[in-house]
Amino acid sequence: MKINLKKLLRFTRTKRINRSTAGNIFLFILLALFGVFSAYPLIMTASNAFKSLDELFLFPPRLFPRNITLDNFRDLSELMENSWIPFSRYFFNTILITTLGTAGHVLIASMCAYPLAKYKFPGRNLIFTLVVYSLMFAPQVTATPNYIIVSRIGLIDNPAAIILPAIASSLGLYLMKQFMQQIPMELIESAKIDGASEYRIFFTIVMPLVKPAWLTLIILLFQRLWTTDGGAFIFSEEYKPVSYALRQIAQGTIERAGTIAAVSFIMMIVPVTFFILSQSRIVETFSHSGMK
Amino acid sequence: MQTNTIDIKRLTKRQLLWKEVKKNKHNYVLMAPYVILFMTFTVIPVFMSLGISFTYFNLLEPPRFIGLDNYMKLALEDEVFIIAIKNTLILAVVTGPISYLLAFVFAWLINELGPKLRAFMTLVFYAPSISGNAFLMWLLIFSGDIHGYLNAFLIRFGITDNPILWLKNPEYMMFVIIIVQLWLSLGVSFLAFIAGLQSVDKTLYEAGAIDGIKNRWQELWFITLPSMKPQLLFGAVMQITTSLAIAEVSMQLVGFPSVQYAGHTIVTHLIDYGSTRFDLGYASAIATILFLIMMTANLVVRAILRKVGE
Numbered sequence: 001m002k003i004n005l006k007k008l009l010r011f012t013r014t015k016r017i018n019r020s021t022a023g024n025i026f027l028f029i030l031l032a033l034f035g036v037f038s039a040y041p042l043i044m045t046a047s048n049a050f051k052s053l054d055e056l057f058l059f060p061p062r063l064f065p066r067n068i069t070l071d072n073f074r075d076l077s078e079l080m081e082n083s084w085i086p087f088s089r090y091f092f093n094t095i096l097i098t099t100l101g102t103a104g105h106v107l108i109a110s111m112c113a114y115p116l117a118k119y120k121f122p123g124r125n126l127i128f129t130l131v132v133y134s135l136m137f138a139p140q141v142t143a144t145p146n147y148i149i150v151s152r153i154g155l156i157d158n159p160a161a162i163i164l165p166a167i168a169s170s171l172g173l174y175l176m177k178q179f180m181q182q183i184p185m186e187l188i189e190s191a192k193i194d195g196a197s198e199y200r201i202f203f204t205i206v207m208p209l210v211k212p213a214w215l216t217l218i219i220l221l222f223q224r225l226w227t228t229d230g231g232a233f234i235f236s237e238e239y240k241p242v243s244y245a246l247r248q249i250a251q252g253t254i255e256r257a258g259t260i261a262a263v264s265f266i267m268m269i270v271p272v273t274f275f276i277l278s279q280s281r282i283v284e285t286f287s288h289s290g291m292k
Numbered sequence: 293m294q295t296n297t298i299d300i301k302r303l304t305k306r307q308l309l310w311k312e313v314k315k316n317k318h319n320y321v322l323m324a325p326y327v328i329l330f331m332t333f334t335v336i337p338v339f340m341s342l343g344i345s346f347t348y349f350n351l352l353e354p355p356r357f358i359g360l361d362n363y364m365k366l367a368l369e370d371e372v373f374i375i376a377i378k379n380t381l382i383l384a385v386v387t388g389p390i391s392y393l394l395a396f397v398f399a400w401l402i403n404e405l406g407p408k409l410r411a412f413m414t415l416v417f418y419a420p421s422i423s424g425n426a427f428l429m430w431l432l433i434f435s436g437d438i439h440g441y442l443n444a445f446l447i448r449f450g451i452t453d454n455p456i457l458w459l460k461n462p463e464y465m466m467f468v469i470i471i472v473q474l475w476l477s478l479g480v481s482f483l484a485f486i487a488g489l490q491s492v493d494k495t496l497y498e499a500g501a502i503d504g505i506k507n508r509w510q511e512l513w514f515i516t517l518p519s520m521k522p523q524l525l526f527g528a529v530m531q532i533t534t535s536l537a538i539a540e541v542s543m544q545l546v547g548f549p550s551v552q553y554a555g556h557t558i559v560t561h562l563i564d565y566g567s568t569r570f571d572l573g574y575a576s577a578i579a580t581i582l583f584l585i586m587m588t589a590n591l592v593v594r595a596i597l598r599k600v601g602e
Binding site: 018023024030034035037038039041044048057108111114116119121122123127130131133134135136138141142144145146147148149151164165167168170171173197198199219220223227231246260267268271276280282283289290291292 | 309312313315316318319320321322323325326327329330332333334335336337338340341344351394397398401402404411413414415416417418419420421422423424425426427428429430432433439441444445448475478480483484486487488490491497501505506507508510511521522523525526529530532533534536537539559562563566567572575576579582583586587590591594
C-alpha cells in the first residue's frame with residue numbers, strides 16, 4: 001500500500017504550489033476508493049463475459065477469470081443463428097441507426113452551429129435561446145407528442161423515427177456552437193476575399209477546424225443510439241435494435257447469464273474504446289461548454 | 293444596382309428586416325435542416341403536450357376536450373402519482389447535488405495528476421455513463437438470493453444471516469436506485485469540469501500564492517471556482533435535468549411497475565400512461581407538470597449560481 005501511494009504521488013505535478021502531503025494522501029485515498037466503486041461493475045462485466053458458467057456463480061466472484069473461455073461468445077453466436085430473426089439483423093439495425101444518426105447529427109448540427117456562432121442576423125437569438133432552454137428538460141417530456149408526430153408523418157416502424165429526432169439533439173448543437181465561437185473571424189473573412197462562397201467556407205475551412213467537437217458530438221449521441229431499444233417507434237421484429245434483443249435474452253433463464261455477459265461486454269466495449277481513442281479532443285471541446 | 297442607392301432611411305422597418313434576411317440567406321439555408329427537425333421534435337411537442345393535456349386522447353379517436361379533468365385527476369385521485377412525485381423529488385434532491393459535487397470533486401482531484409494518470413482516471417469515472425447496458429451488472433450485485441455479490445459478502449462477514457431482497461423490498465429500492473444513478477452520473481458535466489479546470493489561467497495560482505493564499509482549499513475557493521463559473525452553470529443544468537428524469541435505472545433494476553410503486557418516478561408514470569395504457573391526454577398532463585418542474589428547478593438554480601461570488 002505504501003509503495004503504491006508513493007508511486008501515485010510521484011505522478012503528481014511537482015510544481016504545484018500550496019499542496020500538503022497529508023492532504024495529498026487523503027485525497028488519493030478518496031480517489032482510489034471511488035475509482036474502485038466506479039470501475040468494479042465494469043471490470044466484472046468484462047470478466048464475466050470470459051468466464052465459464054461454473055465460475056460465473058462462484059463466490060467470492062473472481063475479478064479475473066481463472067480459465068478464460070470464449071464459450072459465452074460461441075453460445076451467443078449459436079443463439080444468433082437459431083433465433084427466429086437472425087441475431088446479426090439486430091446488430092445491423094443498431095449499427096444502421098447509430099451510424100446514420102451520429103453522422104447526420106454532426107453534419108446538420110454543425111451547419112446550424114456555424115451561423116449561430118459567427119454571424120448576427122434576425123432570428124439568431126431566438127433559435128439559440130430555444131436550444132439552451134431545451135437543455136433544461138429531458139426528452140421524455142416530449143415523448144408523447146413525438147409519437148403522434150412520427151405516426152402522422154408515417155415513420156412508425158421505420159429507423160428514421162429514431163434517427164431524425166436524434167439528429168436534432170440540442171446538447172450537440174450547443175457544444176458545437178460554443179466550440180465554433182473560437183474560430184477567428186479573420187480566417188473566414190480572408191477566405192471570402194479569396195472568393196470562396198459561404199458554403200465552401202463552411203465545408204472546407206470550418207468543418208476541418210472543429211474536428212475535436214465532432215468526436216464529442218459523436219460520443220454523446222453514439223451512446224444514446226447504441227443502447228436504444230426502439231421503444232414504441234419500432235414494432236417489427238426485423239427492425240428491432242440489439243438492445244431490445246439483449247433485454248429478451250436477459251429475461252431468459254439463469255443459464256443465459258454467460259450470454260448476457262457477452263452481449264453486455266460487446267455493447268460496452270465499443271463506446272468505451274471510442275472514448276479512449278478520442279479522449280483528449282473530447283475534453284478540449286468541453287472547455288468551451290460554459291454557460292452564462 | 294438601383295436598389296442599393298435607395299436611401300436606407302426611407303425603408304420601413306419591415307423592408308429593413310427583409311433586407312437583412314436576404315443578406316443572410318446562406319445562413320438560413322445552412323440552419324434550415326436542423327431548425328426544421330428541432331422545431332418538429334422538440335419545440336412544437338412542448339406546446340402539443342400542453343394542448344393535449346386538456347383532452348382525452350387515445351390515438352384511435354380524435355381528441356376530446358375535457359378541460360382541467362386530467363390535472364384534477366392527477367392532483368386528487370391518482371395516489372400513485374403522489375408517490376411518483378415524492379420519489380422523483382427525493383431522487384433529485386439526493387442524486388442532483390451529490391452527483392454535481394462528485395463530478396466537481398473528482399474533476400478537481402484528477403486535475404492534480406500527471407497527464408497519463410489523469411487520462412486513465414477520467415476514463416474510469418466517465419466510462420459508466422457511456423457503457424450502455426453495463427449498469428445491469430448491478431442486478432448481479434444487488435441480486436436478492438445468496439448468490440448476489442452484496443448478499444454473499446454480507447453473509448460471509450456475518451453482517452446479516454438472511455439474504456436481503458434489495459430489488460424487491462420497498463425499503464431498499466430507493467437506496468439501490470440512488471447508488472446506481474450516482475454510479476452513472478459522472479457524465480457530460482464531469483467532462484466540462486475537467487476541461488474547465490485545465491483552462492484556468494495558471495498564472496492566477498502563482499499570483500494567488502504571492503497574495504497570501506495558503507492552501508489548496510483557499511485556492512479552490514478564491515481562484516478556481518470563480519474562474520470556472522460558466523462550466524459550473526452548464527454542469528448544473530445537465531445534472532438537474534438528469535436527476536429529475538430518472539426512470540431507466542428504476543425500471544431495469546427494481547421493475548416496472550416496482551413493488552408497491554416504491555421505485556416509481558414521474559417519468560415511469562408518464563411511460564405507464566403514454567406507452568402502456570395509451571391515455572395520451574393524461575400522459576401529456578404528467579409531461580407538462582414534469583416540464584414545469586424541470587424548468588423551474590433549472591431557472592431557480594441558475595439564478596442562484598449566477599449570483600454566487602458577485
